[in-house]
Amino acid sequence: MKPGGFQQWLKDTMGLDASTIGPTVVERAVASRMTACGCKQLAEYWQALRASPLEQQELIEAVVVPETWFFRDTQAFSALSETYGLHWAVTHPGDRLRLLSLPCSTGEEPYTMAMALQDAGFPLERLSIDAVDISERALAKARRGLYGSNSFRGRELQFRERHFTTVAGGWQLPETVRSRVNFIQGNVLDVAFLPGEAVYDAIFCRNLLIYFDADTQIRTVGILKRLLRPQGLLFVGPAEAGLILSQGFASAQLPMAFAFRPPRADSGVAVSAAMLATTASALAGAAAKATTVKAIAKPRPLARPAPSASPVPTVAESAEALLDAAQRLADNGDFDRAAGSCQAYLQAQGPSARALYLLGLIEGAKGRNELAEDYFRKALYLQPQHEETLMHLALLLETRGDAAGGRVLRLRAQRSRRTAG
Ligand SMILES: C[S@@+](CC[C@H](N)C(=O)[O-])C[C@H]1O[C@@H](n2cnc3c(N)ncnc32)[C@H](O)[C@@H]1O
Known part of the structure; x- marks a missing residue:
């Protein structure tokens, strides 16, 4: 039994990703529990852990981070x-x-x-x-x-x-x-x-x-x-x-x-990877030939049956369908595929505020806030009043303590909403 086995057990059991607290914390916790149980070998402690729900709780207690205080983030x-x-x-x-x-x-x-x-x-x-x-x-x-x-x-x-x-x-x-x-x-x-x-x-x-x-x-x-x-x-x-x-x-x-x-109940419909692949390759082909593509279903609305004689979508509609699909993949946490389809869109269609905004969201979700900010700023360069981008960038600035910068962007978003309304 290697120390990595305990990290995996903690991840499977309570979701803890050891890299977030440092693997040595887990190693120290295991060492201290081995001493408490009188185990000399990792394999011996592994057996004891698997056999005893009480010991499982003890190991969990040894790795949790209970840091908290009254009116935290007031x-x-x-x-x-x-x-x-x-x-x-x-x-x-x-x-x-x-x-x-x-x-x-x-x-x-x-x-x-x-x-x-x-x-x-x-x-x-x-x-x-x-x-x-x-x-x-x-x-x-x-x-x-x-x-x-x-x-x-x-x-x-x-x-x-x-x-x-x-x-x-x-x-x-x-x-x-x-x-x-x-x-x-x-x-x-x-x-x-x-x-x-x-x-x-x-x-x-x-x-x-x-x-x-x-x-x-x-x-x-x-x-x-x-x-x-x-x-x-x-x-x-x-x-x-x-x-x-x-x-x-x-x-x-x-x-x-x-x-x-929370999102509206009808907004989280998954799009299959097969559908995305079909749309992406059709779009690439269409962009290359500068012609229309055949029978690419728009993902929304999925619940309604398709009309039997639906019109053939244009390249622009297909491209939007690709971004709709990317959005849904991102909603479902499939960030790599979502980012891939945004990049495919940018290659085929050129700069787009919506694609850059989506890439910003994806990078933000992965915790890469600098990259996210970069994408958001590019999106605003193309479309200065893009309301969602303004709101997300505001939040990002506020998250890193730039309350004034966030306020300016929120005001811009409000003005953009008023103008649109
Ligand atoms: C840093 S504290 C957060 C407390 C409080 N929410 C705050 O923000 O001040 C994290 C807590 O998450 C608990 N925890 C960790 N994994 C958990 C899980 N899978 N289910 C429920 N609680 C968990 C830990 O026991 C710990 O008390």
């Missing part, structure tokens, strides 16, 4: 309370606001959600927060509601005086706030994870996806889509915003909150 909580404060309670009489914090770690995030809403006048008895984490140890601390100074960071700490009582060993949250949060031990990758659909008005899934590889990220976003109400809000960490945009979510336009609205 604008997210302002956005939550502005969206669902007293106004929501009044306009939704009798409804209960259902929120999810996944992962909740030691509880600071879900408790902050409750405190922010209480401060905004929301009646706590109508609030219900599910808070999930894979770590039993983190959840045990969360349930106690007793925190030390490491959970309070930054200078804005007035909330501590308002909500906590000073006790020996730290600050204690009152039962009124604690009782709103239902802590649940769970692994987001379990097949039976949180059954049900469209259950939550808002989901906080912050600083989890950064530890996953691309496939696991997309799988997890699929779960979030299932759990979020159609009009709901998904909050992610600053480094996770690009990924969420690439999955069809739209910015909720709440400054620095990294909040997103």
Whole structure:
């Protein structure tokens, strides 16, 4: 058994991509668990791990990153309370606001959600927060509601005086706030994870996806889509915003909150690779011959049967179909093929703001923000009022702390919308 085997096991079990925390962290965790179990050889520990769910949990506990604090990225909580404060309670009489914090770690995030809403006048008895984490140890601390100074960071700490009582060993949250949060031990990758659909008005899934590889990220976003109400809000960490945009979510336009609205139910239809290949090669042929191409179906709408005598699409229509297909591949996380078809389009058709914008989204989703920015800027050079590009570039600038640059682009996007409307 090689150390890489443990990395693979952690990836398969909890989604952890060891490269995000450094492989030596996993090696140290395995070494420490071997000592605790009295195992001398890796192979011996491997057997012990496979045989014991308790030991599996111990290894997971040894690698998780429980870093969190109250009001972390505070604008997210302002956005939550502005969206669902007293106004929501009044306009939704009798409804209960259902929120999810996944992962909740030691509880600071879900408790902050409750405190922010209480401060905004929301009646706590109508609030219900599910808070999930894979770590039993983190959840045990969360349930106690007793925190030390490491959970309070930054200078804005007035909330501590308002909500906590000073006790020996730290600050204690009152039962009124604690009782709103239902802590649940769970692994987001379990097949039976949180059954049900469209259950939550808002989901906080912050600083989890950064530890996953691309496939696991997309799988997890699929779960979030299932759990979020159609009009709901998904909050992610600053480094996770690009990924969420690439999955069809739209910015909720709440400054620095990294909040997103889910894609419409009909917008995520997969396009088969065969169809894309057909379209791409037909387009290349068509561009070479400067003639029309035969019988290339546009991917949208897929649900309706094709009319028996459909007109033959023009080269331009076929080219757009290629980009539609690229968009859907990107929506489904097939970034390489999506990028390939954008490049094929650019080769055949020349510069295009939409193709460059899509390439920007794809690079952003892969975490290559500099390349993404480059593509977005090229798209704006071609089409200065391209609204989606303006919004995505704004978000990218804000993510790296350039709030002023982001604001300028958002204003441009607003003007472009007004002009279009
Ligand atoms: C950095 S904390 C994020 C806490 C909080 N959301 C925040 O942003 O402050 C990451 C948490 O993810 C949890 N975690 C890691 N993999 C998980 C999985 N597969 N399912 C559920 N929770 C997981 C860890 O136990 C850890 O508590």
